[in-house]
Amino acid sequence: DAKTTQPPSMDCAEGRAANLPCNHSTISGNEYVYWYRQIHSQGPQYIIHGLKNNETNEMASLIITEDRKSSTLILPHATLRDTAVYYCIVSSANAGGTSYGKLTFGQGTILTVHP
């Protein structure tokens, strides 16, 4: 799986958008970009994933560059409860169509949302 690079920490004011960057310059064609977050002492929580196109769900938006070498997770209106470690993960899928469960977590970005 491709390696990802994230800033170790970021701050954001409550109510503002939080934009978390991730570099994955060695990503290959069949690899998805996943974002998970982990609030202190809890299990990681899935946020969003994408392959090529930008994606949006009720939690966040994922912007993937055209060359797929980087992406940005956007939390449109950050709240104090969004304070967590955010992990950007690139995970391969079997070309035959069945998926493989391994997620390779890095150190992630500690996002702190301030009042």
Added chain:
Amino acid sequence: DAGVTQSPTHLIKTRGQHVTLRCSPISGHKSVSWYQQVLGQGPQFIFQYYEKEERGRGNFPDRFSARQFPNYSSELNVNALLLGDSALYLCASSLYYSSGYNEQFFGPGTRLTVL
């Protein structure tokens, strides 16, 4: 619907002992993965099981073993415990899609302390 459940929540063992951790996946999920998270690090992949067969193994010694039962629940076993095995052990379940991506749902984890 119930999420992924793990038992016990906390466990204290001494060096050399054996431990068994249990995981029940989300209803309908056939794949279970195990991760180890030591303090200050991201989760590290240990095993993935699907349909009672091991489908993936991380870089862990043979002291670590697992199995999956017909109801898709799973056990992680660790023999000859070392101090370094102290960690949060996470279980994640997923559907085994043929579309090539694989959202994983994590349980709350079992906190293992080895003295």
